[in-house]
Amino acid sequence: MRAKSIFLAATSATTVNALSFTNANFYNITIGNPFNITWSDAQGPVSLTLLKGGTEPFFTNISTLASGLTASSYVWTPAADLTSDTYLIHFEDSSGASAYGFYFALVDAPYSIATTPTKTTVAATAAATTTTSSPLSTYTYP
Structure with a gap:
């Protein structure tokens, strides 16, 4: 019985909570749009630190996103001064344990599309019909 108790004590002493990111939705991060970063088992x-591309140890430290966080989530809005590239987020708790998020491609905000339609003029005569929207797209039908 004593040997079994020692084995259980040793097993529980070596079991460590796995510090990790809990959201895997790192595929749709856009400059200017909020993104919720979540994690578990922090001490x-x-x-949270933003790192740029490469592989360890060749990451480039871009900036600290936040520090002193006591909750298990943080909403980050990528700033307009970031460039479209490959990034990852490094997480470190006060015990020194750390974890890396998934690599993700940060993309520019989508271009806005004008909602006002362009004006097209259609002229009809007995001999021909001409549709004009620009000089390159003018065509006369016989």
Whole structure:
């Protein structure tokens, strides 16, 4: 019985909560749009750091997104001064445990499309009909 108790104590002492990101939706991150970063099993306050591309140890530290976080989520809005590229987020808690998020492609905000329609003039005569929207798209039907 004593050997079994020692084995259980040793097993529970080596079991560590796996510090990790809990959202895997890192595929639709757009400059200017909020993105919810979530994690679990943090020990104390945490910090989030934005890193740029490459592979470890060749990450480039871009900026600290937040530090001293005591909740298990943070809403980050990528700033307009970031460029479209490959990034990842590094998470570290106060015990020194750390985790990396998924690589993601940060993309520019979609271009806005004008909602006002362009004006097209149609002229009809007995001999021909001409539709004009620009000089390159004018065509006369016989």
